[in-house]
Amino acid sequence: MECDGYNEFRGIPFEQLWYWPSVRIFIGIWSVADKYEIRHLIRTLNLKQRRNLAGDIVDFKFILGIPSDNNPELKLKLKAENDTYGDLVMLDMVENMNNGKGYYYWKWIAEQLDTTRYDYVSKVDDDSFIHFQNLALNLRPLTRGHLYYGNKSPHSFFIRGTIEVLSVDLAYLIASFPFKKREWNGPEDVQLGAFLNKHAKSLNTIGENCLIFTDPRIRKVRQKMWRPWASPNSIAIHWLKDIRAWKGVIDLYFSDDN
Template sequence: MPKRRERRDIVRMAYALQPQPPAGVARVDVRFVFCNVTDPVDAALLALEIQHHADVLVLNCTENMNDGKTYAYLSSVPRIFASSPYDYVMKTDDDTYLRVAPLAEELRGKPRDDVYLGYGYPMPFMHGMGYVVSWDVASWVATAGEILERNDTMGPEDLMVGKWLKPRRQGEEPLRPQTQNVRP
């Protein structure tokens, strides 16, 4: 939430103190994502934070937890970072602590397309700490409006992402989550 500036500073410090992935292995950017900030004081303070840290994205949506924010995020990333695409996009919460270098190492041997990776049980979706999709999956979410509209973008977001990916390959075997229980 925009009001949690102190929490974001703690998260920034926690990631700054970690060993970074070796040069050339991975480029990892940690960003905080918000929907439209409607409170004028929060908007002003967040604008200063953006100038100072350059790690905040503000999307055109209503701030929420299970009402489309994940869809807004995954569908916006390919457009926002079109000039320098990533191999993977991750969604996680601010109360999740990730060890960035081991996560980068885990992803290093993974394919760069058709990947949906995270922590889960034998189900069609990831849950909990977060999940990673390859860039092509995020790009597909950005352009698959008709399929996603039929499958809705609202509800428990972890479940929704799994539901969206099911029809990804119409007529083919759906994208299968790689439930390797990654615990970076």
């Protein structure tokens, strides 16, 4: 691996992370109604990961808005999917990426999720692979309060939307404010960062710029997040846009599974 993760840079080698107290994490995976195949693949991989966790707890659900086309057949498929797996959350808003979904997601976290079960809550996209154990290990030494964690450019004020991790108190902060269109319309990761920097009295922003990156096979997309490698210690790999793109992840992290 050609760079150090945040903890390693601070002098905590990866191997020593196992000795820190375990953590409990909720992951909300943003998806849209018609991406059933991607959800099924992610669900299968994540359930395998969850069974293999060493002391940590990582739960996940898929986060959707109401389909904008009011398609009855699609709604029936979503109902059948949720009846089968019980892992879909339908926010009370029309599906969108950058026009308020961020606010209503964090508000759902604060008002509907049993946050007493978690130290951290997070948002990821359904084109990102999240390595549950590596995420948990890297969060173990960090603060449980006012945390804003993920991939951050040294010159920016926000965590990129590949994975955004908040301590639970920040979700409550967001929910304590009414929705204001001017604060939440725009790129969701930028708007979240702007909101937290404006309203949080204390904010521990931690950039994890080595272990969260764009798929190494894609050289011309999002160069600022691109790495030429993936390692066993990686936390998140972004830009997995179709089933074929996930094959490299499966081969690297799940090759020993039956």
